[in-house]
Amino acid sequence: MSHKKKTSEGFFYRLLAVPELGVVVALVVSAAIFQSFRPVFLSGQVIGSIVQAVTFVSIIGVGQAFLLISGNFDLSVGAVAGLIAIVSGKLMTTAGWPVWLALLAGIFLGGLIGAINGFMVTRAGVPAFIQTLGMLFVSQGMIQVVSQGYPVYPLPKVITTIGDNTSFLNLGWNLPIWIFVCLVGDFVIRKTTVGRNLYIIGGNSEVARIVGINVKKYQLACFILAGSLSALSGELVMASLNAGAPSIGTGWELTVIAGTVVGGVSLFGGVGTIAGGILGVLLIQCVQSGLVTSGLSPNFQLIAVGFILVLAVFLDVYRRKYRNTMRKSNDEELNDQEAVKAKGVI
Amino acid sequence: MPLNKILEVQDLSKSFGNVDALQKVNLTFFEAEIHAVLGQNGAGKSTLVKLLTGLYETKSATGKLIMGGNEIELRSVSDARNKGIAYVPQEIEIVDNLTVAENIFAGQLPTHHNIFSLKNTIKAAQELVEKYELNLPVSSFASNLSTAQRQTTMIARGLASNPSILILDEPTTSLSKEDAEVLARTMRTLRTKNVTMIYITHRIPEVMNLCDRATVLRDGKVVLELDKKEFSSEKIINSMIGRSLSADGNVKKEKNKSKDILVLENISAERKGPQSIALTNINLKVKEGEIVGLGGLVGSGRSEVLDVISGRLPFTGKMIWQDKVLTSTNPSEMRKNGIFYLTEDRKREGLLFNLNLKKNVTAGSLDLFSKFGFLNENKESEIAVASMKALSVKTKNFSSEPSNLSGGNQQKLLLARALIANPKILLLDEPTKGVDVGARQEIYRIIHEVQKSGTSVIVVSSDLDELLALVDRVIVISNGTTVDEFERADGDESRILKFGTGVSK
Numbered sequence: 001m002s003h004k005k006k007t008s009e010g011f012f013y014r015l016l017a018v019p020e021l022g023v024v025v026a027l028v029v030s031a032a033i034f035q036s037f038r039p040v041f042l043s044g045q046v047i048g049s050i051v052q053a054v055t056f057v058s059i060i061g062v063g064q065a066f067l068l069i070s071g072n073f074d075l076s077v078g079a080v081a082g083l084i085a086i087v088s089g090k091l092m093t094t095a096g097w098p099v100w101l102a103l104l105a106g107i108f109l110g111g112l113i114g115a116i117n118g119f120m121v122t123r124a125g126v127p128a129f130i131q132t133l134g135m136l137f138v139s140q141g142m143i144q145v146v147s148q149g150y151p152v153y154p155l156p157k158v159i160t161t162i163g164d165n166t167s168f169l170n171l172g173w174n175l176p177i178w179i180f181v182c183l184v185g186d187f188v189i190r191k192t193t194v195g196r197n198l199y200i201i202g203g204n205s206e207v208a209r210i211v212g213i214n215v216k217k218y219q220l221a222c223f224i225l226a227g228s229l230s231a232l233s234g235e236l237v238m239a240s241l242n243a244g245a246p247s248i249g250t251g252w253e254l255t256v257i258a259g260t261v262v263g264g265v266s267l268f269g270g271v272g273t274i275a276g277g278i279l280g281v282l283l284i285q286c287v288q289s290g291l292v293t294s295g296l297s298p299n300f301q302l303i304a305v306g307f308i309l310v311l312a313v314f315l316d317v318y319r320r321k322y323r324n325t326m327r328k329s330n331d332e333e334l335n336d337q338e339a340v341k342a343k344g345v346i
Numbered sequence: 347m348p349l350n351k352i353l354e355v356q357d358l359s360k361s362f363g364n365v366d367a368l369q370k371v372n373l374t375f376f377e378a379e380i381h382a383v384l385g386q387n388g389a390g391k392s393t394l395v396k397l398l399t400g401l402y403e404t405k406s407a408t409g410k411l412i413m414g415g416n417e418i419e420l421r422s423v424s425d426a427r428n429k430g431i432a433y434v435p436q437e438i439e440i441v442d443n444l445t446v447a448e449n450i451f452a453g454q455l456p457t458h459h460n461i462f463s464l465k466n467t468i469k470a471a472q473e474l475v476e477k478y479e480l481n482l483p484v485s486s487f488a489s490n491l492s493t494a495q496r497q498t499t500m501i502a503r504g505l506a507s508n509p510s511i512l513i514l515d516e517p518t519t520s521l522s523k524e525d526a527e528v529l530a531r532t533m534r535t536l537r538t539k540n541v542t543m544i545y546i547t548h549r550i551p552e553v554m555n556l557c558d559r560a561t562v563l564r565d566g567k568v569v570l571e572l573d574k575k576e577f578s579s580e581k582i583i584n585s586m587i588g589r590s591l592s593a594d595g596n597v598k599k600e601k602n603k604s605k606d607i608l609v610l611e612n613i614s615a616e617r618k619g620p621q622s623i624a625l626t627n628i629n630l631k632v633k634e635g636e637i638v639g640l641g642g643l644v645g646s647g648r649s650e651v652l653d654v655i656s657g658r659l660p661f662t663g664k665m666i667w668q669d670k671v672l673t674s675t676n677p678s679e680m681r682k683n684g685i686f687y688l689t690e691d692r693k694r695e696g697l698l699f700n701l702n703l704k705k706n707v708t709a710g711s712l713d714l715f716s717k718f719g720f721l722n723e724n725k726e727s728e729i730a731v732a733s734m735k736a737l738s739v740k741t742k743n744f745s746s747e748p749s750n751l752s753g754g755n756q757q758k759l760l761l762a763r764a765l766i767a768n769p770k771i772l773l774l775d776e777p778t779k780g781v782d783v784g785a786r787q788e789i790y791r792i793i794h795e796v797q798k799s800g801t802s803v804i805v806v807s808s809d810l811d812e813l814l815a816l817v818d819r820v821i822v823i824s825n826g827t828t829v830d831e832f833e834r835a836d837g838d839e840s841r842i843l844k845f846g847t848g849v850s851k
Contacts (some may be wrong), residue, residue, distance in 0.1 A: 192719045193712040200709050210695060211710025211763070212655065212681025270700035304619035 023279040034290030055178035058281040059233040062185040063226035064276040065277035071202040071269030074226045079139035079253030081234030087150030089244025107231045114227020118220035152244030162239040186274040202269030262312040268320040350377040358409035367393040369566045380543045382553040385563035387808040399433040400426030433508035436516045442489040447471035450502045494525040513544045519645040550847045579849045587839045604634040613663035623647040625826045636801045639817035641842040647826035648806040652773045656687035684770030697748040704730035733762040754785025771802045810839040
């Protein structure tokens with residue numbers, strides 16, 4: 001395509017087309033502001049703690065982004081992460097299973113919970129909101145039943161080596177696992193038939209059905225993925241805390257959804273990228289940590305997240321509108337007669 | 347019969363851009379008559395209705411409306427209602443979980459000091475129902491109503507403003523024969539109550555039985571006006587078609603002698619939902635490389651037949667695909683068999699507004715440029731751009747979004763999607779709906795090229811000229827059943843209309 005395009009294809013227009021632009025700008029701006037308040041903000045320690053927190057949440061975020069792109073979402077992810085942390089902790093202690101088996105069983109169980117959600121949504125027709133909200137309560141209750149309110153502690157020695165590995169910026173194995181999950185997720189969504197079909201399904205599931213895509217199978221697979229990744233994340237938190245705490249994952253479902261949506265993944269399906277979703281989670285974590293280093297009350301974190309969420313979606317709506325008006329004013333193809341025929345005479 | 351003029355339409359003209367939707371239409375409606383307005387799609391019926399109901403302001407057209415001797419100007423639907431013109435739309439819009447009375451007064455609920463009272467609403471509805479002798483249980487919930495009662499509720503809603511003129515827009519489209527009888531009875535009763543009814547329809551037998559006068563519109567002009575004693579289905583059909591059209595209808599086509607690729611035998615199907623048409627006894631055959639047209643009225647079940655073939659609608663009966671009997675299907679299986687479906691509704695069931703043009707074209711055909719599930723985007727781009735160019739999709743940028751395209755180009759985009767899939771049968775529902783004249787010709791050319799490559803095509807179109815110009819064989823559907831079938835050379839528009847409108851059986 002030629003590079004000599006007029007206004008509609010100009011630099012600004014193309015820049016506006018990059019969905020991650022807003023998050024990157026916001027990330028840079030907020031980091032700069034916090035740094036100017038407290039120069040300690042961009043120190044290795046703070047960055048390390050931000051990344052640490054981001055790894056846990058955004059592993060779930062990858063699964064949530066797949067679900068959102070295919071037109072669904074899952075509210076139970078945080079509770080499932082907590083439940084699996086407790087269950088696999090119990091399996092490797094009380095039940096005496098080998099550690100590797102207990103960890104694998106946990107991820108399998110997470111996938112199974114996802115499969116139940118997926119089955120109820122795609123086959124039984126229960127709205128995803130209700131089904132996964134129900135699963136959120138069930139999982140929270142199960143956490144209390146299994147743990148009886150006490151953390152699972154102590155865990156086998158080998159678990160500590162997962163959580164405390166010092167070879168990766170003192171962040172433990174969750175850093176390389178996080179990077180791996182993100183890279184694979186991003187590759188699958190952008191470069192494979194699976195990813196493309198998810199965009200088609202999320203864009204319009206009826207069209208997807210007509211062109212021959214097995215919509216239910218894909219949506220079910222996304223729920224299973226979200227469940228498995230939640231389980232993985234729960235186990236990583238357990239490893240880094242060196243305990244199966246009943247509080248793991250509490251409230252994460254909203255942080256995850258807020259983060260991915262801030263990163264440009266549409267709640268209505270078919271739009272967004274994994275990279276954007278992860279950046280969104282990073283932005284929210286960055287603001288939360290920044291407020292802590294600035295010495296503000298932790299309650300302000302919630303207020304800030306609320307503002308960012310609404311602001312991000314507002315800006316996204318505005319960006320689209322602006323792009324549309326730029327496009328319309330340059331559109332010569334709209335044919336009067338045709339427009340009339342389309343809505344009038346028939 | 348006393349003939350008091352109630353509404354006169356004088357020299358009414360309206361155009362959209364350079365399309366003349368109505369040209370100097372003159373009509374007179376008398377008190378207490380049922381006046382049919384007939385015409386093919388695009389004849390100007392809808393425009394006339396919209397002007398009479400105030401949906402289009404009177405001053406947006408030229409000409410006069412005279413009511414009771416005075417010239418009137420309609421500014422809005424509620425303005426028209428206040429002046430005594432009420433409208434019963436084609437679709438039955440009933441809220442199931444409200445009472446019939448609330449449904450009747452929807453949008454104009456009677457209130458007392460701004461406070462709603464269900465008791466008063468039911469009382470008002472009861473008075474209305476008694477006044478017009480309608481058979482409606484006003485205090486029960488609408489979910490209990492039969493289809494005929496739902497239609498009656500819609501009429502009651504129109505009557506709620508106590509109008510002198512009631513316009514009914516194709517009310518029988520989704521009604522069974524029995525329900526249509528109930529409607530006819532209701533209309534006869536209303537006539538005795540001095541209500542003038544303007545009855546928009548396609549169905550000629552209903553006109554003959556029910557109406558006092560009939561007006562036929564064609565190309566925005568009044569071409570025929572008949573009194574009851576002059577009624578003849580022959581005259582009505584001929585004037586709906588217009589004689590000038592038969593000139594280009596004499597395309598001779600060779601008889602196709604290839605074998606059947608798809609056979610439907612005694613297929614029945616029913617979709618759940620209030621507006622759907624049940625299919626019974628659908629029989630049709632499609633040969634390899636043949637273009638088959640499904641003729642019939644809107645709402646006759648044409649689209650449902652395509653839904654069955656594409657696997658979207660479960661059926662009972664026998665479907666034979668390349669000598670293999672299929673008892674149940676789904677879209678993904680039929681797509682693998684080589685059936686590609688472009689539905690009537692491009693916006694809701696065709697285009698993907700979240701993806702660019704190239705990705706829109708390749709949706710459903712990713713295996714053409716992927717290995718082990720990995721996409722080769724360069725190859726994708728080549729394939730997509732080549733197919734869009736071949737079908738001359740006009741755009742400045744193949745990576746832009748489909749909302750930028752005009753209707754004709756959107757349709758060509760979808761045809762490109764279908765053609766790269768290399769289908770054995772292409773199902774096209776109203777392929778030129780909302781498409782301008784130039785793009786129409788290109789779409790016809792594309793369909794003929796598809797045929798030359800050996801693909802069979804099944805076309806549904808309300809435009810009879812278009813249908814006959816395109817197809818090798820016509821199958822006429824009426825009320826969910828195949829009623830007639832003929833080779834292109836053996837029939838014309840009137841044959842489709844005769845069977846499709848129920849004049850012949």
